[in-house]
Amino acid sequence: MGAPFVTFEGIEGSGKTTQVRLLSEYLAGKGIPHLVTREPGGTPIANEIRSLLLSPREEPVFPETELLLYEAARAQHVRSVILPAMASGTAVLCDRFCDATTAYQGFSRGIDGARIEWLNAFAAAGLVPGLTVLLDIPPGEGLARVSSRGFRLDRLEGESPRFHQSVREGYLRLCAQHPERFARIDGRLPVDDIARAVRTAVSTRFGW
Numbered sequence: 319m320g321a322p323f324v325t326f327e328g329i330e331g332s333g334k335t336t337q338v339r340l341l342s343e344y345l346a347g348k349g350i351p352h353l354v355t356r357e358p359g360g361t362p363i364a365n366e367i368r369s370l371l372l373s374p375r376e377e378p379v380f381p382e383t384e385l386l387l388y389e390a391a392r393a394q395h396v397r398s399v400i401l402p403a404m405a406s407g408t409a410v411l412c413d414r415f416c417d418a419t420t421a422y423q424g425f426s427r428g429i430d431g432a433r434i435e436w437l438n439a440f441a442a443a444g445l446v447p448g449l450t451v452l453l454d455i456p457p458g459e460g461l462a463r464v465s466s467r468g469f470r471l472d473r474l475e476g477e478s479p480r481f482h483q484s485v486r487e488g489y490l491r492l493c494a495q496h497p498e499r500f501a502r503i504d505g506r507l508p509v510d511d512i513a514r515a516v517r518t519a520v521s522t523r524f525g526w
Contacts, residue, residue: 320404321351322524323445325415328453329486330475331460332505333512337453338413340513341520345409350526353403356413358391361398367391372472379473381427385434388419389441396442409524416442417450417492422474425488426481449523451516452493455505457482 324341326334338354345352358368367387371379392415403410416438424434457479464475493500501519503512520526 320401321407322409322449322520323400323404323412323447324409324520325412325417325447325450326453327414327417327421327450327489328505329455329457329460329482329489331463332453332455333463333509334413334453336509337451337512337516338411340509341411341516344513344517345411345526348526350409351407352409352411353399354411354413355395355399357395357415357418358388360391360395360400364391364395364398367394372474374470374473374476381423381429384427385419385423385429385437388423389437392416392419392438392441393443396445400445401443412447415447415450417489420492421485421488425491426484447499449520450496450500451519452489452500452502453505453512454486454490454502457486459506 326338328334335356338356342352342354357364358371359365367390371384371387371391400410400412419438420431420434423429424431461475461479461482464471490502493502501515503515503519505512507515517526
Protein backbone atom coordinates (compact mmCIF):
# COMPACT_ATOMS: atom_id res chain seq x y z
CA MET A 319 0.00 0.00 0.00
CA GLY A 320 3.02 2.29 0.20
CA ALA A 321 4.21 4.56 2.97
CA PRO A 322 2.72 4.69 6.49
CA PHE A 323 -0.61 6.39 7.11
CA VAL A 324 -1.17 7.81 10.61
CA THR A 325 -4.42 9.43 11.71
CA PHE A 326 -5.19 11.50 14.80
CA GLU A 327 -8.62 11.39 16.40
CA GLY A 328 -10.37 12.91 19.40
CA ILE A 329 -13.15 15.25 20.43
CA GLU A 330 -12.98 19.02 20.04
CA GLY A 331 -10.11 20.50 22.02
CA SER A 332 -8.27 17.20 22.46
CA GLY A 333 -5.00 18.58 21.09
CA LYS A 334 -4.83 16.74 17.78
CA THR A 335 -3.56 19.65 15.71
CA THR A 336 -0.74 20.37 18.15
CA GLN A 337 0.37 16.74 18.24
CA VAL A 338 0.25 16.39 14.45
CA ARG A 339 2.54 19.41 14.23
CA LEU A 340 4.95 18.07 16.86
CA LEU A 341 5.15 14.67 15.18
CA SER A 342 5.78 16.39 11.86
CA GLU A 343 8.66 18.33 13.41
CA TYR A 344 10.07 15.10 14.84
CA LEU A 345 9.89 13.30 11.49
CA ALA A 346 11.43 16.27 9.70
CA GLY A 347 14.34 16.13 12.12
CA LYS A 348 14.87 12.48 11.22
CA GLY A 349 14.67 13.21 7.51
CA ILE A 350 11.50 11.14 7.01
CA PRO A 351 9.44 12.43 4.07
CA HIS A 352 5.87 13.04 5.12
CA LEU A 353 2.76 15.05 4.40
CA VAL A 354 0.43 16.72 6.91
CA THR A 355 -3.23 17.03 5.99
CA ARG A 356 -6.68 17.10 7.57
CA GLU A 357 -10.31 16.17 7.16
CA PRO A 358 -12.57 17.55 6.03
CA GLY A 359 -10.25 19.40 3.68
CA GLY A 360 -6.92 18.80 2.03
CA THR A 361 -7.90 19.94 -1.48
CA PRO A 362 -9.66 23.07 -2.79
CA ILE A 363 -12.93 21.20 -3.34
CA ALA A 364 -12.73 19.43 0.02
CA ASN A 365 -11.96 22.75 1.73
CA GLU A 366 -15.10 24.26 0.21
CA ILE A 367 -17.09 21.33 1.59
CA ARG A 368 -15.42 21.90 4.98
CA SER A 369 -16.73 25.45 4.98
CA LEU A 370 -20.24 24.19 4.20
CA LEU A 371 -20.04 21.69 7.04
CA LEU A 372 -18.58 23.82 9.81
CA SER A 373 -19.97 27.31 9.25
CA PRO A 374 -22.87 28.09 11.62
CA ARG A 375 -26.08 28.61 9.69
CA GLU A 376 -29.79 29.06 10.21
CA GLU A 377 -30.83 26.26 7.88
CA PRO A 378 -30.74 22.92 9.71
CA VAL A 379 -28.20 20.42 8.41
CA PHE A 380 -29.72 16.96 8.47
CA PRO A 381 -27.50 14.08 9.65
CA GLU A 382 -27.75 12.40 6.25
CA THR A 383 -26.64 15.58 4.49
CA GLU A 384 -23.75 15.98 6.91
CA LEU A 385 -22.63 12.39 6.39
CA LEU A 386 -22.67 12.60 2.61
CA LEU A 387 -20.78 15.88 2.59
CA TYR A 388 -18.04 14.40 4.78
CA GLU A 389 -17.78 11.38 2.51
CA ALA A 390 -17.65 13.54 -0.62
CA ALA A 391 -14.78 15.57 0.83
CA ARG A 392 -13.02 12.34 1.79
CA ALA A 393 -13.37 10.81 -1.67
CA GLN A 394 -11.68 13.86 -3.20
CA HIS A 395 -9.01 14.08 -0.50
CA VAL A 396 -7.99 10.41 -0.59
CA ARG A 397 -7.67 10.24 -4.36
CA SER A 398 -6.07 13.65 -4.87
CA VAL A 399 -3.69 13.76 -1.92
CA ILE A 400 -3.35 10.74 0.36
CA LEU A 401 -3.01 7.82 -2.07
CA PRO A 402 -0.59 9.62 -4.43
CA ALA A 403 1.60 10.64 -1.49
CA MET A 404 1.72 7.12 -0.08
CA ALA A 405 2.43 5.65 -3.51
CA SER A 406 5.43 7.96 -3.83
CA GLY A 407 6.84 6.80 -0.48
CA THR A 408 5.69 9.82 1.52
CA ALA A 409 4.15 9.08 4.91
CA VAL A 410 0.84 10.82 5.63
CA LEU A 411 -0.26 12.34 8.94
CA CYS A 412 -3.96 13.16 8.89
CA ASP A 413 -5.99 15.13 11.43
CA ARG A 414 -9.21 13.01 11.47
CA PHE A 415 -10.32 10.31 9.05
CA CYS A 416 -13.04 7.66 8.82
CA ASP A 417 -13.20 7.04 12.57
CA ALA A 418 -14.40 10.61 13.04
CA THR A 419 -17.35 9.93 10.76
CA THR A 420 -18.21 6.79 12.70
CA ALA A 421 -17.98 8.62 16.03
CA TYR A 422 -19.75 11.82 15.05
CA GLN A 423 -22.32 10.76 12.48
CA GLY A 424 -22.78 7.21 13.75
CA PHE A 425 -22.61 7.22 17.52
CA SER A 426 -23.75 10.83 17.98
CA ARG A 427 -26.13 11.41 15.09
CA GLY A 428 -27.54 7.89 15.22
CA ILE A 429 -26.99 6.88 11.61
CA ASP A 430 -26.77 3.13 11.05
CA GLY A 431 -23.22 1.91 11.60
CA ALA A 432 -23.21 -0.58 8.74
CA ARG A 433 -24.23 2.15 6.32
CA ILE A 434 -21.44 4.42 7.54
CA GLU A 435 -18.91 1.60 7.36
CA TRP A 436 -19.83 1.00 3.71
CA LEU A 437 -19.67 4.69 2.83
CA ASN A 438 -16.35 5.12 4.63
CA ALA A 439 -14.81 2.25 2.69
CA PHE A 440 -16.24 3.54 -0.60
CA ALA A 441 -15.08 7.12 -0.10
CA ALA A 442 -11.64 6.09 1.20
CA ALA A 443 -11.10 3.50 -1.53
CA GLY A 444 -10.67 0.89 1.20
CA LEU A 445 -7.78 2.75 2.83
CA VAL A 446 -7.32 2.02 6.55
CA PRO A 447 -4.73 3.81 8.74
CA GLY A 448 -1.72 1.83 9.87
CA LEU A 449 -1.98 3.64 13.21
CA THR A 450 -4.68 5.80 14.77
CA VAL A 451 -3.70 7.99 17.71
CA LEU A 452 -6.72 8.71 19.92
CA LEU A 453 -6.22 11.69 22.22
CA ASP A 454 -8.80 11.05 24.91
CA ILE A 455 -10.10 13.90 27.05
CA PRO A 456 -13.34 14.56 28.94
CA PRO A 457 -15.68 16.77 26.86
CA GLY A 458 -15.85 19.47 29.53
CA GLU A 459 -12.09 19.98 29.43
CA GLY A 460 -11.92 19.85 25.65
CA LEU A 461 -14.71 22.38 25.18
CA ALA A 462 -13.15 24.67 27.79
CA ARG A 463 -9.95 24.68 25.73
CA VAL A 464 -11.91 25.52 22.59
CA SER A 465 -13.76 28.36 24.30
CA SER A 466 -10.53 29.81 25.70
CA ARG A 467 -9.21 30.41 22.17
CA GLY A 468 -11.55 33.36 21.85
CA PHE A 469 -12.83 32.45 18.39
CA ARG A 470 -16.42 31.96 17.34
CA LEU A 471 -17.39 28.29 17.74
CA ASP A 472 -18.00 26.39 14.54
CA ARG A 473 -21.19 24.40 13.99
CA LEU A 474 -19.89 21.19 15.58
CA GLU A 475 -18.00 22.87 18.43
CA GLY A 476 -21.27 24.56 19.37
CA GLU A 477 -23.14 21.27 19.79
CA SER A 478 -24.44 20.24 23.22
CA PRO A 479 -22.22 18.66 25.91
CA ARG A 480 -24.30 15.49 25.54
CA PHE A 481 -23.40 15.34 21.85
CA HIS A 482 -19.69 15.63 22.59
CA GLN A 483 -19.93 13.00 25.33
CA SER A 484 -21.47 10.56 22.88
CA VAL A 485 -18.66 11.30 20.41
CA ARG A 486 -16.11 10.46 23.09
CA GLU A 487 -17.93 7.24 23.95
CA GLY A 488 -17.98 6.36 20.27
CA TYR A 489 -14.23 6.82 20.01
CA LEU A 490 -13.64 4.65 23.07
CA ARG A 491 -15.78 1.90 21.58
CA LEU A 492 -13.82 2.07 18.33
CA CYS A 493 -10.58 1.87 20.30
CA ALA A 494 -11.83 -1.26 22.08
CA GLN A 495 -12.97 -2.81 18.80
CA HIS A 496 -9.66 -2.18 17.00
CA PRO A 497 -6.87 -2.43 19.60
CA GLU A 498 -4.38 -3.49 16.92
CA ARG A 499 -4.72 -0.10 15.21
CA PHE A 500 -5.47 2.38 18.00
CA ALA A 501 -3.08 4.00 20.45
CA ARG A 502 -5.10 5.74 23.16
CA ILE A 503 -3.27 8.56 24.93
CA ASP A 504 -4.54 10.69 27.81
CA GLY A 505 -5.09 14.14 26.30
CA ARG A 506 -4.90 15.76 29.76
CA LEU A 507 -1.17 15.05 30.07
CA PRO A 508 1.37 17.81 29.47
CA VAL A 509 1.94 18.47 25.76
CA ASP A 510 5.51 17.15 25.81
CA ASP A 511 4.46 13.93 27.56
CA ILE A 512 1.80 13.34 24.93
CA ALA A 513 4.32 14.00 22.17
CA ARG A 514 6.68 11.40 23.65
CA ALA A 515 3.84 8.87 23.82
CA VAL A 516 2.97 9.58 20.19
CA ARG A 517 6.57 9.10 19.12
CA THR A 518 6.72 5.82 21.01
CA ALA A 519 3.55 4.62 19.29
CA VAL A 520 4.75 5.45 15.79
CA SER A 521 8.25 4.12 16.45
CA THR A 522 6.81 0.84 17.71
CA ARG A 523 4.53 0.51 14.68
CA PHE A 524 6.76 1.78 11.89
CA GLY A 525 10.31 1.78 13.25
CA TRP A 526 10.67 5.56 12.99
